[in-house]
Amino acid sequence: MAEENNDEDELVIDEDEEPEKDTESGYEIDNDSDVILATQAQQIMNEFQVELVDGIISRLKIYIDASVTEHYIVGIDFSAYPNEKPLITVQESVKNILGDPNEVLNTLKNWDSSNPPPVLNVVRELETILYEISTYKAQAEQIAHEFKIDPAGDSRNHYLITFITYGWKEYKLDIYLSSQFNPPQFKFSTELQEIIGPSDNFDKIKNWMPEYQINDILRDIQWKIDQHERMNFEVDLLYGGLQNIQYDAEQRKIHADLKGVMNTSDMVFSFDVEIPNDYPMSKPIFSLKTEIQDDKIAETLSSATEATLAVWDPFHYLIDVFNSISKSIFSASVLSCIICHKIECPTCGKSLSPQDGSEACFYKCPYCGKPYHLHCWEQNIRAINKCAYCLRTPPQTISETSDMPSNASDTATSDLPSQNTSDDDNINE
């Protein structure tokens, strides 16, 4: 057994603390004291693996197994029993996890020489405590696989669990571990109780079953914290890009406005979002409160919203949906050419209104202000000699014959066959 011990520390029994000079010889003489000591030793030997130190019956090396992998050697000298309490010697590593045996062991702390307990009780208590420490350690290690856990430092079974939630916010939970088959005790802080309620709210705490894992409970707690904190976090994110945000936590409803851009810069798109109870497992429900006249914008908006929500998973946020709505408002609002309905010119490939400052291919009808690619405009003028939208002949084209654009309106009541205006495809080739 000793060879298997993980601890390298040598067990040293302090020679100075040998209680009585005549103990050794006393053992050889068959007197009352020897009988008492031998009885004490025998009781211990019945339960523990023991070696005599220097062949003395009242000085024992005891092997204690706290777990399959944790083996300890403890020295005990009860030569002065029953007049004085036994002297316990432990390895440094045991002292580190146990503390001072005289303080930790109740049998020693409350030793009463007039009515002393059997020495076996001291050894049993020591074994129990070493076993408990080992159990707590194993449980804490198990918890540490998923959660941040640290010893609180004031008692063997008191630990602090730190839940990290959205925005790196932290919540601490006091946990008092128990034996493997008993539920730990949880102490919720007031702050924690305010957001997730009392511990009785958790079914696995209230109705503990031995087959439950502590991590199951902690996962439930984390889930509740996350659910609460996630909404606050999400609403904070919305403030980055949206206006007029209203969050009703009770009704689980959010209202937010998106401002239009370019073509839609005079518009405000108002949304109501319903948050289902099992959000974010279930997707939020978006509804647009603004009536949109322009069919193209309305369609772009609703298909963008649907597309984002179609691939919803708990790793998405409301802001993601709003971002893709915002992108669709942008793309529905950018100017496109009256002729080819595109942003990039089919002839030269340049953009109608480049966002990056590069060169544009752009022309605006001087009458109606509708946007054209310069190339599309030129082809259109060559074909029908007027704006395809307002049907007015522009001044530049007439400038050879007339410099009065206002006259153009008369000629604009075209006598050209209307088929020509639908010739766009050919023109653009």
Ligand SMILES: [Zn+2]
């Ligand atoms: Zn064009």
Ligand SMILES: [Zn+2]
């Ligand atoms: Zn062009």
Ligand SMILES: [Zn+2]
């Ligand atoms: Zn025009």
